[in-house]
Amino acid sequence: MNQAPTPIPEDHFIEQMGLISQGEGGTRIAGRILGLLIVEGRALSLQEMAGRLQISKASASTNSRNLANREIIRMATSASSRQDYYEFVPGSYTQMVAAIGLTMRRTAAKVSESVARLEAGSARDRVQELADFYQVSAEFVDDWAERLASRSKSV
Numbered sequence: 001m002n003q004a005p006t007p008i009p010e011d012h013f014i015e016q017m018g019l020i021s022q023g024e025g026g027t028r029i030a031g032r033i034l035g036l037l038i039v040e041g042r043a044l045s046l047q048e049m050a051g052r053l054q055i056s057k058a059s060a061s062t063n064s065r066n067l068a069n070r071e072i073i074r075m076a077t078s079a080s081s082r083q084d085y086y087e088f089v090p091g092s093y094t095q096m097v098a099a100i101g102l103t104m105r106r107t108a109a110k111v112s113e114s115v116a117r118l119e120a121g122s123a124r125d126r127v128q129e130l131a132d133f134y135q136v137s138a139e140f141v142d143d144w145a146e147r148l149a150s151r152s153k154s155v
Helices: 009-023 028-040 046-053 057-069 092-117 122-154
Strands: 073-078 081-088
Touching: 009 028, 028 046, 028 057, 028 073, 028 081, 046 057, 046 081, 057 073, 057 081, 092 122
Parallel strands: none
Antiparallel strands: 073 081
16 A cells, blocks of 8 residues: 655645645635745745745735735845745734734724614624624734734844
8 A cells, every 4th residue: 555755844834834824714825835935934936936836926926915915924135036036024923913903803893883783682782792802802912912022022
């Protein structure tokens, strides 16, 4: 019985990042790109990403721009090349957490709008409880992001 070869640990991590991204509602390729940039620890051209991940250059470009818009990776330049390069942004984990807080604050605001439209009663109370949950969670996540930011500054 033939077994599939065991992937090298770096490739396994890259694939796991793809699955994590996909599980969180993102694209698998974006997660794989992020994993690749973390593992490599240097800027990579779109061509290098595409080759390593066995994806099209267009897909590497689209997903890299998406990650850059979220400030998780950034475009880098190379004096010797006209290609687009991307690199992982150190400290972007704090940005990821802050984005979660922002999403929760927005959700709390939307749910609160619904509370204002409901008549007094148990339905309104339950919807208010949900709005409070999102608001308190947003505050918690904001505190978490601040702790991460202050910790990275002291290291």
